[in-house]
Amino acid sequence: MPYTASTPTDPNQANIRNADHRLLEFTKLTPMMQRYVEVKEQYPHALLLFRVGDFFECFFQDAVTISRELELVCTSKESGKEIGRVPMTGVPHHALDRYTSMLVEKGYAVVVCDQVEDASIAAKEGRQVKREITRILTPGTLTDDGMLKPRQNNFLAAVVIAGEHWGLAYTDISTGEFVTTQADSLEQLTLELLRLQPSEVLVPTNAPDLVTMLRPGEKSEHLPECLPNSFCYSLRSQIPFSLSEAKQRILQKFKVRSLEGMGCAHLSLAVRAAGGLLQYLEETQKEKAVSLQRLHTYTLTDFLILDYQTRRNLEITQTVRDGVFHGSLLWAIDKTSTAMGGRALRRWVLQPLLSIKGIGARHDTIQELVENNALRQDLQQLLRQIYDIERLTGRAGSGTASARDLVALADSLGKLPALASIAAQGISPYLKALQNVPPILEELSTKIHAHLVDEPPIHLKEGGLIRSGINPMLDEMRHTASADQEWIANLEATERKRTGISNLKVGYNKAFGYYISITKSKVDQVPRDYTRKQTLTNEERYSTEELKEREVRILTAREDLNQLEYDIFAQVRSEVGEHAEIIRNVSRAVAAADVLCGLAEVAVYQNYCRPTMTESREIKIIEGCHPVVEKSLPPGFFVPNSAFLGREESLNRPDLIILTGPNASGKSCYLRQVGLIQLMAQMGSFVPAKAASLGICDRIFTRVGAVDDLATGQSTFMVEMNETANILNHATPQSLVLLDEIGRGTATFDGLSIAWSVAEYLATEIRARTIFATHYHELNELASILDNVANYQVTVKELPDQIVFLHQVQPGGADKSYGIEAGRLAGLPPSVIDRARQVMKQIEKHSKIAIGLRKGVKKNGKKECEGEQLDIFED
Numbered sequence: 001m002p003y004t005a006s007t008p009t010d011p012n013q014a015n016i017r018n019a020d021h022r023l024l025e026f027t028k029l030t031p032m033m034q035r036y037v038e039v040k041e042q043y044p045h046a047l048l049l050f051r052v053g054d055f056f057e058c059f060f061q062d063a064v065t066i067s068r069e070l071e072l073v074c075t076s077k078e079s080g081k082e083i084g085r086v087p088m089t090g091v092p093h094h095a096l097d098r099y100t101s102m103l104v105e106k107g108y109a110v111v112v113c114d115q116v117e118d119a120s121i122a123a124k125e126g127r128q129v130k131r132e133i134t135r136i137l138t139p140g141t142l143t144d145d146g147m148l149k150p151r152q153n154n155f156l157a158a159v160v161i162a163g164e165h166w167g168l169a170y171t172d173i174s175t176g177e178f179v180t181t182q183a184d185s186l187e188q189l190t191l192e193l194l195r196l197q198p199s200e201v202l203v204p205t206n207a208p209d210l211v212t213m214l215r216p217g218e219k220s221e222h223l224p225e226c227l228p229n230s231f232c233y234s235l236r237s238q239i240p241f242s243l244s245e246a247k248q249r250i251l252q253k254f255k256v257r258s259l260e261g262m263g264c265a266h267l268s269l270a271v272r273a274a275g276g277l278l279q280y281l282e283e284t285q286k287e288k289a290v291s292l293q294r295l296h297t298y299t300l301t302d303f304l305i306l307d308y309q310t311r312r313n314l315e316i317t318q319t320v321r322d323g324v325f326h327g328s329l330l331w332a333i334d335k336t337s338t339a340m341g342g343r344a345l346r347r348w349v350l351q352p353l354l355s356i357k358g359i360g361a362r363h364d365t366i367q368e369l370v371e372n373n374a375l376r377q378d379l380q381q382l383l384r385q386i387y388d389i390e391r392l393t394g395r396a397g398s399g400t401a402s403a404r405d406l407v408a409l410a411d412s413l414g415k416l417p418a419l420a421s422i423a424a425q426g427i428s429p430y431l432k433a434l435q436n437v438p439p440i441l442e443e444l445s446t447k448i449h450a451h452l453v454d455e456p457p458i459h460l461k462e463g464g465l466i467r468s469g470i471n472p473m474l475d476e477m478r479h480t481a482s483a484d485q486e487w488i489a490n491l492e493a494t495e496r497k498r499t500g501i502s503n504l505k506v507g508y509n510k511a512f513g514y515y516i517s518i519t520k521s522k523v524d525q526v527p528r529d530y531t532r533k534q535t536l537t538n539e540e541r542y543s544t545e546e547l548k549e550r551e552v553r554i555l556t557a558r559e560d561l562n563q564l565e566y567d568i569f570a571q572v573r574s575e576v577g578e579h580a581e582i583i584r585n586v587s588r589a590v591a592a593a594d595v596l597c598g599l600a601e602v603a604v605y606q607n608y609c610r611p612t613m614t615e616s617r618e619i620k621i622i623e624g625c626h627p628v629v630e631k632s633l634p635p636g637f638f639v640p641n642s643a644f645l646g647r648e649e650s651l652n653r654p655d656l657i658i659l660t661g662p663n664a665s666g667k668s669c670y671l672r673q674v675g676l677i678q679l680m681a682q683m684g685s686f687v688p689a690k691a692a693s694l695g696i697c698d699r700i701f702t703r704v705g706a707v708d709d710l711a712t713g714q715s716t717f718m719v720e721m722n723e724t725a726n727i728l729n730h731a732t733p734q735s736l737v738l739l740d741e742i743g744r745g746t747a748t749f750d751g752l753s754i755a756w757s758v759a760e761y762l763a764t765e766i767r768a769r770t771i772f773a774t775h776y777h778e779l780n781e782l783a784s785i786l787d788n789v790a791n792y793q794v795t796v797k798e799l800p801d802q803i804v805f806l807h808q809v810q811p812g813g814a815d816k817s818y819g820i821e822a823g824r825l826a827g828l829p830p831s832v833i834d835r836a837r838q839v840m841k842q843i844e845k846h847s848k849i850a851i852g853l854r855k856g857v858k859k860n861g862k863k864e865c866e867g868e869q870l871d872i873f874e875d
């Protein structure tokens, strides 16, 4: 549906010259359009959705077109590559929410417009249809360079402290999710806050460190990036979150006798945080706006820990360079069909599991969905028709759902039995969970459909919501009202006949009610019983006793009627709200099934394999790929590489790999791909490899690249050292450590020494599974000293006038760095290159590096040297 821009004729349009030219189709710059212009400038990737009658169409922005199958296809502005698509064929307006929330979930700003005039009239007059923006939905805040930051969410959190330990409770205002947990350290707590990105955190005054840390703009080791700009926190000294008071509040709120069923009975800090949050919600009246789900508890130690740097370096939800969704892991694997599924996938990817059983249940389900294409496709087809049940139920529970929300909810609930019966063909755990749809949900769906009309109006108090035959009183009132309406309809003809005024009209407006309108030239024919109501330039408006009487009757009856309709609607809504907990349980199962169908689809199309998960320390990846780089390259271009890590009694695998290779050969890519494969396996996904056997990791650490942190005034080297210190202080033998270029931010010898000792410490003291990418070829010597260290290199082929990157990781250390060669290819002047070669020869001649070169003897897996182990650059 291509867009054709018209030439601006309205002077108002001059104001929008900076905006996208497509705005020219608006005929008037309303305040909302002005807002659109601002949004468009702020959010270059905003999509614009137009509502046209019962359907909405999408007008493409820079990056969006509509494909032949009528899907909304979003493509990257820079690369022109597709980044996602949404089916758009004849979507009824109540489906708008589903699509918009899905797009917002995926990181787009969405502008929704309503058509404000009849398209056929506009077409006849050769004009564009007038549209007005009704809603602008933005997913997050803007970065300095105009890109979208990840969506800002609706989390509200409360924290309590006792010694080293913390209680953390949070609620998602849009879904009513209400959760509590405990953290054993400040690091654990802040990691969780970073994952949640709450828009508000309540902090007690006795946690000054956290208070300082959360101050906007403040950065620290634990919170290296402050939470979003909109983030604010309240110091609630008045909320002592006392245990007994907190318990009382929770019991009262959920009308239960004990905390046992909520899993937090023994976790006093979690209870106090939850109680404090409840108190805050009550005090600030926010409680009325949230339909809280029953409190549940989770344990932070059930999940693989991904610290802030690792989330950033592995580009899990957004890319490092641009901070955008496109190019992230989530982008590569998100094939969810529902907004709930999208949210669940995000949770899963940020909280990979530690339990083999839990991971196995997800893998089993994916395997079944991979093997049974028809089952997966049938499920996905139905899932696409399901709206955001979680949020719609939340709105029903808090009394903010519109009639359209309820109809959308009913449509979705009505699909669940069919979904369950398709799932019944499966045997895996998550499909079984989908089979239990409580009958009450179907009853609710039927009830909503029986009560509400198919296309209810937006405004609840304007009537027209409830079907006939539902309430005798309503039917009676409608009957009376229609008799009066008929009387009014006949009045014009009656009065024309009585007065002989052929152009007499009966009209209505909100300020003056019903009136009889007579043109000025005919006023001498007005009967005596007419009383004047209003004088206009060319007409006089009158009323009669009878008309006044009818008017009062009609207006009162209409008000009563609308009120009764609203009451009936509110009753249905609150009935839905009463069953919110049951609906949410089912919606969680739907979201999980959606995630798994999506992951299965990715596994099928990208040829992923099911990893074997073990309790061992083994990391064995055969022909692994980087999920994002592979997807971004043409098929067959990515060179797969294997990885073997984790020394064990019987097996001679290394704990530490020293990875060398020229610039741009693929070291970082390899490093990240090993991390991503481990993470994907533990979140329950299949992995981009031919085969994989993976021991569970407790943490993944990464240290990639050297970036100055100007905001905190930390130098490249200090940032690097802080991050390295954090790794050395927290890594365990179960951890996976990925280090890229440690020691590059300082003088060569200092850097080399530090790189050496860090690698040695990791291999001998911690024995964490580590890949250490470096340009210091001297580190290859470590492999001859330590049994659990191996050298690998990324290979290149040298041709007379160029280097060909083979991107192949092979055993052995690289003996050449090709740095000067890279400089030559980059266009450094020949004289500079020649001089560099000369200088290098000199350095090589005069400096002999003797790092543990002396003959050593093996003892306890370590080679012991006769003399000093480290003699660097000794002549």
Ligand SMILES: Nc1ncnc2c1ncn2[C@@H]1O[C@H](COP(=O)(O)OP(=O)(O)OP(=O)(O)O)[C@@H](O)[C@H]1O
Residues within 6 Å of the ligand: 629, 637, 638, 639, 640, 641, 661, 662, 663, 664, 665, 666, 667, 668, 669, 670, 807, 808
């Ligand atoms: N296995 C691979 N198959 C195909 N292309 C690859 C592979 N690995 C990396 N590449 C390509 O090579 C580019 C450079 O890779 P990468 O950044 O990992 O190199 P590097 O060795 O870490 O470089 P530097 O030392 O300069 O940081 C990547 O952007 C990617 O497009």
